[in-house]
Amino acid sequence: MPVLSSVAVVIFQSTSELTQRDIHWAMLFLAVIALALVAQAIGVLVGAAFGAKLLHKVSVIADIVETKTGPIMDRTANILKELEPKVKSVGESAEHISSTVRVKVDELGATMTELNATMRDINGRTRVQVQRADNIVTDAMQATEEISQTVQHGIKAPLKQVAGVIAGVRAAVETLAARSPFGRR
Numbered sequence: 004m005p006v007l008s009s010v011a012v013v014i015f016q017s018t019s020e021l022t023q024r025d026i027h028w029a030m031l032f033l034a035v036i037a038l039a040l041v042a043q044a045i046g047v048l049v050g051a052a053f054g055a056k057l058l059h060k061v062s063v064i065a066d067i068v069e070t071k072t073g074p075i076m077d078r079t080a081n082i083l084k085e086l087e088p089k090v091k092s093v094g095e096s097a098e099h100i101s102s103t104v105r106v107k108v109d110e111l112g113a114t115m116t117e118l119n120a121t122m123r124d125i126n127g128r129t130r131v132q133v134q135r136a137d138n139i140v141t142d143a144m145q146a147t148e149e150i151s152q153t154v155q156h157g158i159k160a161p162l163k164q165v166a167g168v169i170a171g172v173r174a175a176v177e178t179l180a181a182r183s184p185f186g187r188r
Contacts, residue, residue: 021029
């Protein structure tokens with residue numbers, strides 16, 4: 004604070020009111036300010052020198068990087084130029100393959116739909132035929148059973164009658180033989 008007040012006194016007072024002591028202090032402060040400005044200028048010059056040195060190092064490094072990566076970048080650019088038509092061809096081929104596969108899958112889907120319809124039709128027809136065959140076999144079994152019953156009744160009843168007649172004839176013959184004078188010996 005005393006520095007500011009002294010500078011203010013020097014600036015705002017007229018020269019007649021200034022004393023030798025004030026002038027001495029003003030000169031002292033001006034000397035300090037001048038030294039600070041010189042120190043600041045030296046600092047700026049030193050910073051500029053370091054900056055220039057750093058800029059030179061960065062420039063050298065950039066040149067080295069450019070000389071080493073330049074051929075790599077050129078080769079990479081050439082490779083990309085060479086590969087561009089091939090990549091385009093591969094892309095077009097992939098697109099063609101994709102569209103072909105899509106068409107074939109659609110065709111396969113249509114074929115599978117037709118196949119499913121055909122299989123349903125065949126399955127339905129087979130069921131009808133199996134039902135018909137089952138009905139035929141059932142009818143044949145019933146007819147066979149009816150024929151068997153008819154044969155049994157047609158043969159069994161007359162056989163029973165014949166057996167009854169034979170039994171009656173036998174009984175009659177035995178009775179006659181038993182009563183006959185010749186049969187008693």
